[in-house]
Amino acid sequence: MSKLRVAVAGASGRMGKMLIEAILASEDMELAGALDVAASVAIGTDAGLSAGKATGVLITSDLATGLKDAQFLIDFTRPEGTLHHLAYCAEHGIRMVIGTTGFDDAGKARIAELAQKTGVVFAPNMSVGVNVTLKLLEMAARSFSHGYDIEIVEAHHRHKVDAPSGTALKMGEVIANAIGRDLNEVGVFAREGVTGERDPSSIGFATIRGGDIVGDHTVLFAGIGERVEITHKSSSRVTYAHGSLRAVRYLQEKQSGLFDMFDVLGLKAL
Structure with a gap:
């Protein structure tokens, strides 16, 4: 062949x-x-x-x-x-x-x-593990659609030029689609000063840039009395x-x- x-x-x-x-x-x-x-x-x-x-x-x-x-x-x-x-x-x-x-x-x-x-x-991320993680997030989001605040934290190396990462945005899109929201409407990409209470329908993003971090992504589903974190970390x-x-x-x-x-x-x- x-x-x-x-x-x-x-x-x-x-x-x-x-x-x-x-x-x-x-x-x-x-x-x-x-x-x-x-x-x-x-x-x-x-x-x-x-x-x-x-x-x-x-x-x-x-x-x-x-x-x-x-x-x-x-x-x-x-x-x-x-x-x-x-x-x-x-x-x-x-x-x-x-x-x-x-x-x-x-x-x-x-x-x-x-x-x-x-x-x-x-695809914003070709990693097999990341894409399996996206599927897990889709499944989890349906159970955490009410009473849980959703935050996405990503970290990459100092040379990355776009933020949030394409993978973080894809995570947000997958979650938003699973629970019937539009990420363009509910995504929060910056917080500073007196922001008021958190909108329970929002999906928040936080970005870290430093060193030689290949790519870390964590999605936090924070409820009352418990929180669930789904994380993927790339070492190479x-x-x-x-x-x-x-x-x-x-x-x-x-x-x-x-x-x-x-x-x-x-x-x-x-």
Whole structure:
């Protein structure tokens, strides 16, 4: 059986290097391309350099060159770059796994539009554990919809540029949908000064940035006389890489359509 030909965007970044290492270690995939911004000092170098392997795949900023042999592209970059990559992939039949966060509503709508032309898995977190946690939150929220205050606390490294994290927002969306609320209406993203009593229908968010924290998320259901906390902690980005490879495998049979990690992991049927 021929191997799946996978390219990586943001190849010189922390996540890009982890993805390349995971692809090189897999038995059913091969690295077919590596993209980065034109200003990157890594342009023209071998994509396997950080993993100590010579791949013959050079990092480039040119989409036509970087994707000429690719069937799939994995992208954990920035919204504007990801949308540019997706438009190219949609026109050339390249399926895409998107782990980029920070999209506004217009960006999400554009992804849905382009997914009509090519298969896309789009999720704010590719970790298998995080997505199982999302399913647990959906189930818990239905039982804690009345009499419990819901707060989401997330922590990431000092270099993360968006807040709250895409995973925290996804947690809020899953909980809000489960209990019949609209996160755009009930989400509270900042508190300062005399805020008054807490609105019992609200879902609060708190953000921590510091050091090299890979990603911690806790959802607190606080009632009278008890509280329940559901927590997921990442100690390595490798879990995001392994989840991304599972998403690539899922897209083998999907020529078009928009999917998420619940589809990949079969969690929607639960």
